[in-house]
Amino acid sequence: MRKAITLFVLGILALLPFEAQADGVHFYISEGVSNETLKTKMESAVNRILNEINEAQAADRDLNFTTMGVNQSVRKSMEMLWENTPFMCPDEDVVERCITTGSGYQVRNIPLIMKPTGNRNFSDEDYQEAVISFDRQGNVESFTLSISNNLYMNIINNNLELTDLRRRQMILDYVEQFRTAYNQKDIRFLNQVFSDDALIITGRVITQRHAEGFSTQKIEYNRQSKQQYIQNLTRIFKNARYFKVTFDDINVLRHPVNPNYYGVTLHQGWTNNRYHDEGYLFLLWDFTDENAPQIHVRTWQPDKLNGRPLPREEIFTLSDFDIQ
Numbered sequence: 543m544r545k546a547i548t549l550f551v552l553g554i555l556a557l558l559p560f561e562a563q564a565d566g567v568h569f570y571i572s573e574g575v576s577n578e579t580l581k582t583k584m585e586s587a588v589n590r591i592l593n594e595i596n597e598a599q600a601a602d603r604d605l606n607f608t609t610m611g612v613n614q615s616v617r618k619s620m621e622m623l624w625e626n627t628p629f630m631c632p633d634e635d636v637v638e639r640c641i642t643t644g645s646g647y648q649v650r651n652i653p654l655i656m657k658p659t660g661n662r663n664f665s666d667e668d669y670q671e672a673v674i675s676f677d678r679q680g681n682v683e684s685f686t687l688s689i690s691n692n693l694y695m696n697i698i699n700n701n702l703e704l705t706d707l708r709r710r711q712m713i714l715d716y717v718e719q720f721r722t723a724y725n726q727k728d729i730r731f732l733n734q735v736f737s738d739d740a741l742i743i744t745g746r747v748i749t750q751r752h753a754e755g756f757s758t759q760k761i762e763y764n765r766q767s768k769q770q771y772i773q774n775l776t777r778i779f780k781n782a783r784y785f786k787v788t789f790d791d792i793n794v795l796r797h798p799v800n801p802n803y804y805g806v807t808l809h810q811g812w813t814n815n816r817y818h819d820e821g822y823l824f825l826l827w828d829f830t831d832e833n834a835p836q837i838h839v840r841t842w843q844p845d846k847l848n849g850r851p852l853p854r855e856e857i858f859t860l861s862d863f864d865i866q
Contacts (some may be wrong), residue, residue: 544671549732567631571649574640583680584640587611588649591674592631599630601656612682620685622726625782629654629670643715644708646677651691670788684822686722689714693792698771704797709829713794713804714831714834716827724787724812727779733772737828737836740810741764743858745821745843759848771840784813795860802830805860809845823847824858839863 548621551683569588570612576582594609605624623629627678632655641648652672673688688694710817716735724729736742745761752758766774791809810823841858845851 562849567596567634567636569636569638569649569652571640572637574642575647577588580680580818581640584647584649584676587676587680587682588636588652588674591682592636592652596630598624599628599794612685616682616685619722619726619728622728623687623722626727627725627786628658629656631655643675643711643752646675646683647680648673648675650688650694652688654685673717684719687716688718689721689789689792693789697792697794700794706801709796709804712829712832712835713806713827716790717789717806717808719827721787721789725787727785729772729776729779732775733768734837735837736768736840737752737838738768740768740771740837741839741863742771743839745841747844747847756848761843761847765824773799778814782816784815787811788813796858797865800865801859803865805863807857807859810842819844822852822857826860826863 548587567589569585569592571581571585575584589654591610591612594606598605605620607620611619612620615844631653633653636652638649638651641650650671650673652674654670654672656668670808671688671690673684673686674682675684675686685738694714697714698707700710720735722728723735740818743763743765745763747759750758750760787807792806795805797803797805806825806827807819808823808825811820812818821842821844823839824839824841824843827835828838829835843852843857
């Protein structure tokens, strides 16, 4: 009887797809795609990527992109991220829904453990999530580090007007690309996304000591051109082993007169092997050319002053800048 049961189980296993029998990561799309052929194609692509990532991490080697079957753009992006912060997928089974975008599809919330170069120890703080985007044919278009799903859905559901919803998806996609570019040290993307006349403002806390024996703090703002900012950032990238940029709060506002302009305020964490800070990042995005949106303003402010959270009215927003 036991032999018969064993043969029956083996027979069932023989009918399962090869990926389901193999050790490693098994990725499934729970909903969002009705076309079974397309769904299977995307699932297979994600499985190839995640299993190759884990095998490369275990063997302490470079990624094999022939195994993944991704295009040159995705390959270059993943190579840069891998060089700075190699990563792995810690889960054996990953089940996520598929989201329809203006240009295709996305799967989000893919768990990753980042392993910065020079830091061989994992910790809870190394946990991040990835988003993989596909075109309408199910081909992988990008692999980026994502903002949290709660932040993403809050922004997506904030306005149900069709055109604005599409723009909000685009903005969030570019915010995730923007974040990933710092983790990748991708100076080319950052140089491209800032307009030539971009205004860069960075605040730092200055402590003033008074004769009466007490001290107070104020924020001193420094203005840079795009060229100065890119030069300074290039030097910082060169001297730091790795970067970790995170966003844990986000607010998106459309300009009341010019619908192509959006103000994006984010609470940012910035970490490398030498330095850590947290503060508010404001970006003024111009989506006049949707194929090549640009940032006209970037500001950064510390999130605390005199030991207290920076007052909300002092955080830069869309209303602080005139759009000609």
